[in-house]
Amino acid sequence: MAKAERVEREPMAAASAPTIGLAAVIIAATQNEPRVLTVPEPVPGRGEGLPSGPLEPAHPTLERGLRAWVERQTGQTLGYVEQLYTFGDRNRRPDGDGPHALSVAYLALVREARPAADSAWQNWYRYFPYEDWRSGSPACLDAIAARLDAWSQAAPDAGEARRRADRIGLAFGVAGGGWNEERVLERYELLFEAGLVPEAGAPDRIAGQPMALDHRRMLATGLGRLRGKIKYRPVVFELMPPAFTLGQLQRVVEALSGVLLHKQNFRRLVAQQGLVEETDAISAETGGRPARLMRFRREVLLERPAPGLRLPPGRRS
Amino acid sequence: MAKAERVEREPMAAASAPTIGLAAVIIAATQNEPRVLTVPEPVPGRGEGLPSGPLEPAHPTLERGLRAWVERQTGQTLGYVEQLYTFGDRNRRPDGDGPHALSVAYLALVREARPAADSAWQNWYRYFPYEDWRSGSPACLDAIAARLDAWSQAAPDAGEARRRADRIGLAFGVAGGGWNEERVLERYELLFEAGLVPEAGAPDRIAGQPMALDHRRMLATGLGRLRGKIKYRPVVFELMPPAFTLGQLQRVVEALSGVLLHKQNFRRLVAQQGLVEETDAISAETGGRPARLMRFRREVLLERPAPGLRLPPGRRS
DNA sequence: TCAAAAGTGTTATCCTTACACCCATGT
DNA sequence: ACATGGGTGTAAGGATAACACTTTTGA
Numbered sequence: 265m266a267k268a269e270r271v272e273r274e275p276m277a278a279a280s281a282p283t284i285g286l287a288a289v290i291i292a293a294t295q296n297e298p299r300v301l302t303v304p305e306p307v308p309g310r311g312e313g314l315p316s317g318p319l320e321p322a323h324p325t326l327e328r329g330l331r332a333w334v335e336r337q338t339g340q341t342l343g344y345v346e347q348l349y350t351f352g353d354r355n356r357r358p359d360g361d362g363p364h365a366l367s368v369a370y371l372a373l374v375r376e377a378r379p380a381a382d383s384a385w386q387n388w389y390r391y392f393p394y395e396d397w398r399s400g401s402p403a404c405l406d407a408i409a410a411r412l413d414a415w416s417q418a419a420p421d422a423g424e425a426r427r428r429a430d431r432i433g434l435a436f437g438v439a440g441g442g443w444n445e446e447r448v449l450e451r452y453e454l455l456f457e458a459g460l461v462p463e464a465g466a467p468d469r470i471a472g473q474p475m476a477l478d479h480r481r482m483l484a485t486g487l488g489r490l491r492g493k494i495k496y497r498p499v500v501f502e503l504m505p506p507a508f509t510l511g512q513l514q515r516v517v518e519a520l521s522g523v524l525l526h527k528q529n530f531r532r533l534v535a536q537q538g539l540v541e542e543t544d545a546i547s548a549e550t551g552g553r554p555a556r557l558m559r560f561r562r563e564v565l566l567e568r569p570a571p572g573l574r575l576p577p578g579r580r581s
Numbered sequence: 582m583a584k585a586e587r588v589e590r591e592p593m594a595a596a597s598a599p600t601i602g603l604a605a606v607i608i609a610a611t612q613n614e615p616r617v618l619t620v621p622e623p624v625p626g627r628g629e630g631l632p633s634g635p636l637e638p639a640h641p642t643l644e645r646g647l648r649a650w651v652e653r654q655t656g657q658t659l660g661y662v663e664q665l666y667t668f669g670d671r672n673r674r675p676d677g678d679g680p681h682a683l684s685v686a687y688l689a690l691v692r693e694a695r696p697a698a699d700s701a702w703q704n705w706y707r708y709f710p711y712e713d714w715r716s717g718s719p720a721c722l723d724a725i726a727a728r729l730d731a732w733s734q735a736a737p738d739a740g741e742a743r744r745r746a747d748r749i750g751l752a753f754g755v756a757g758g759g760w761n762e763e764r765v766l767e768r769y770e771l772l773f774e775a776g777l778v779p780e781a782g783a784p785d786r787i788a789g790q791p792m793a794l795d796h797r798r799m800l801a802t803g804l805g806r807l808r809g810k811i812k813y814r815p816v817v818f819e820l821m822p823p824a825f826t827l828g829q830l831q832r833v834v835e836a837l838s839g840v841l842l843h844k845q846n847f848r849r850l851v852a853q854q855g856l857v858e859e860t861d862a863i864s865a866e867t868g869g870r871p872a873r874l875m876r877f878r879r880e881v882l883l884e885r886p887a888p889g890l891r892l893p894p895g896r897r898s
Numbered sequence: 899t900c901a902a903a904a905g906t907g908t909t910a911t912c913c914t915t916a917c918a919c920c921c922a923t924g925t
Numbered sequence: 926a927c928a929t930g931g932g933t934g935t936a937a938g939g940a941t942a943a944c945a946c947t948t949t950t951g952a
Contacts, residue, residue, distance in 0.1 A: 281598035282636065284683065319599065319681060326669040326683075350667040350685050352643040364636060366601065366643075366683075368667050430883050511903070529942065531905075536940095552903025553949035566747050828930070846915065848932075869930025870922040905948070912941075921932070 282364035286330040287316035287479065289348065289486030290340060290372045292385065293503045296515045299385040300483060303337055306476050313476035314483065315340075315383065316367070330370050339380030344373040344502045349485050351478055369482040371489055373502035388487065389522075391472045391480055395448060395487070396522050407470055408460065409436065415458035445521050448488035452481060491521050498539055501560040509547045509555035510534060539564055599681035603647040604633035604796065606665065606803030607657060607689045609702065610820045613832040616702040617800060618691075620654055623793050630793035631800065632657075632700065633684070647687050656697030661690040661819045666802050668795055686799040688806060690819035705804065706839075708789045708797055712765060712804070713839050724787055725777065726753065732775035762838050765805035769798060808838050815856055818877040826864045826872035827851060856881055 290301040306313035315337045323329030331342050352366040379385050389396040394405050409432075416428035435450040437443035455471045456464045462474035463481075474480060494500050500517055514530050534540055540558040547555045607618040623630035632654045640646030648659050669683040696702050706713040711722050726749075733745035752767040754760035772788045773781045779791040780798075791797060811817050817834055831847050851857055857875040864872045 282601050284599050284601070284681065321680065323681075326667070347666060349664060350643070352685075363638065364601065364640075366685075368669075368683075434883055509904085526942070527904090528906085528944090533941095549903080549950065551951070552901080553905080553951095555904055566751055826931085843915075844931090845917090845933085850914095864931095866923065867930085868924070869928080870932080872931055899952100901950105901952085903948100903950085905946105907944100907946080909944080910942090912939100914937105914939080916937085917935090919932105919934080921930105923929085923931100925926100925928085 282366060284319040285316055285365065285367040286319055286326065286333055287314045287367050287369045287482055288330055288334050288342070288372055289314060289369060289483055290334065290338075290342070290374060291388075291486065291490060291503065292374050292376070293516045293519055294376075294385070296512075296519055298388045298519045300388045300391075301338055301340060301379070301383055302386050302475075303383050306479070310476035311474060312386075313479040314369075316479075319368075326368055327370065330368075334372070337381065338383035340374060340378070340383075342372045342374065344499070346371050348482065348489060351482065367478070367482070369485065371486045373490075373499060375503065375505065388483065389472075391475065391483055392448065392452070392487065393472045394451070395445070397443060397445070398518055398522060398524055404470065405436075408455070411460050411470065412436075412454065412458055415460075443523075445523055446488050446492045448491065449481070449484045452484040456481070494520060498560070498564060501539075504560065507543050507545060507557040507559050509557060510540075511555055513540075513558070537564075599683060601636040602633055602682065602684040603636055603643065603650055604631045604684050604686045604799055605647055605651050605659075605689055606631060606686060606800055607651065607655075607659070607691060608705075608803070608807060608820065609691050609693070610833045610836055611693075611702070613829075613836055615705045615836045617705045617708075618655055618657060618696070618700055619703050619792075620700050623796070627793035628791060629703075630796040631686075633796075636685075643685055644687065647685075651689070654698065655700035657691060657695070657700075659689045659691060661816070663688050665799065665806060668799065684795070684799070686802065688803045690807075690816060692820065692822065705800065706789075708792065708800055709765065709769070709804065710789050711768070712762070714760060714762070715835055715839060715841055721787065722753075725772070728777055728787065729753070729771065729775055732777075760840075762840055763805050763809045765808065766798070766801045769801040773798070811837060815877070815881060818856075821877070824860055824862060824874040824876050826874060827857075828872055830857075830875070854881075 288301075292299045292301070301315060302312045303315050304312055306316050315334045317329075317333035317337070319326065319329050323332065327345055327347075330345070334340055334342055348369040348371045350366055350368045352364060394402045394408055396402055412432050413429075416425055416432060419425035419428055431450075431454060432438065435447050435454055452461075455461050458464075460466050460471050461480070462469060463478070475483065490499070494517060500513065500520070503516060503520075504513060510531050513534065514525055514527065517530075518524055539561060541561050543557045543559050545557040547557055549555070605618075609616045609618070618632060619629045620632050621629055623633050632651045634646075634650035634654070636643065636646050640649065644662055644664075647662070651657055651659055665686040665688045667683055667685045669681060711719045711725055713719055729749050730746075733742055733749055736742035736745055748767075748771060749755065752764050752771055769778075772778050775781075777783050777788050778797070779786060780795070792800065807816070811834060817830065817837070820833060820837075821830060827848050830851065831842055831844065834847075835841055856878060858878050860874045860876050862874040864874050866872065
């Protein structure tokens, strides 16, 4: 308690009013790839980033302020939106002083990708190449693992080295249980702490394309949240067209989670959960036998306590 | 897009700097009841509320600012802390104008309850009496259901009435799937919208004790989050003493989730998950056969991908 | 005719749920 | 003796994961 009092009375160099930023992780899935909507330079000279802007007095609510900024910067109208996290700690006060600069980040899921203005849809694995396990263990992971090992061994003492090694094992699946696709943020934070990303001073891009400010941390947060949520809520359908084949649905889920699923079991799961219903139409096929087009059964939102798509330890089509 | 532009250019009565508040939902479990740490009057004349205070320039991070406020107001040192949600929308700008008043709410779990200063530990079912199903369907639920029904039937049109009835059925378990203990926030929001809580103008306290500002909404958010989280992360142990019996553990989980569990299955679940290990000690019994004291196996944090305690459709001891 | 993708059927295994029962202590 | 809570064993049912196999199209 005494300690806390002392902290609060430390003299500060600057103590002006805090600023509140709004930022959006906007996700779509097209051509079997997950996409994120980016703008070229949210801050001059810092590279690409997320649609974002300050909260203004005219914004009636945080979420409406966010929607306004996104529409202005990208022309995209948002549907499903949920709050992700409020960032106020790292990477925002590089000098350690000055007014607080908070950022309230949101996750949005949209159905179609129609880039406008100078915004662009990017494959999200551009920023996290090691998160895509659909073609097996990502090539870049070996180099990353080696650098992480070096970092953990360079710890000041044995205890810290042990803790670092434990965290690496847990986040990257060396420990029991293997790769867990939801731990996106933990992995990024490790890479950040180890100084392996340009945002933390790394000279190269071994762990993917950087973003301005802490936007990549926000993206990692959104990715992890989405990967977790598709398992217990039917949110994938926010990304699907009104009618789709089961194969398309599976490929979107695989694209989001970054792992391949077992085809037959995936189909049975979707069917017996009652998440979709058949339409009369048959798909314009892309090779092979034509598939029946399905549509999402909106009623399930009122039926089940928590419908979603579990991701079993899949593999192969 | 044009619409968004218009919104942002609306003239505002007041447009000063935003303020950022910090608030804490601090949970403990003593004597088989879940407790929340409260302060008597965070705002003069508005009744009890959560420990809270404004973010100050001297606070290095949001979380450290929160810890400082809590220690100052209650003397409680916080251990496990996680961010809950940032509230900026409702109940904070009653006039619809003026500067933004955000509040970043956190969830904290503490081991012991030692109230200090004028703060007090309260049973959280004081604020949500209808959330406690340990003795069967709560008595107050009938009256609440009747008032909610009246509200849904008083909707301006049939479509809205239908939507309200659907939401009530989903939140309160009339629809398939029955009562879902995690939907605490959805239930509180319905009661708020229906005008059944004092915070929304209700004259009586049919749905529990009110709190200042939107603190009860924060508490509902925290309760729901905790009820969900104990199922997939071993967070209950943050609330337990270093050594405990399986019976104590079960009663704490039941107190948090508000439902009774099946004794034998609960024990097997805990055992086979490897969450606890035996100690040499035997409990000072409270009646009946003495029980073995257990301790949490910290190692599981490094082993399993997502260890936790599932809550099956229990019943009885 | 073959490749590619859609779609069906079956089986072994594990986990969940439920039930029955025994053990050790205080009154 | 019996009430109370601790603790163990086991069987039924359902969901999961893995397998093989058929169907329908385009090239």
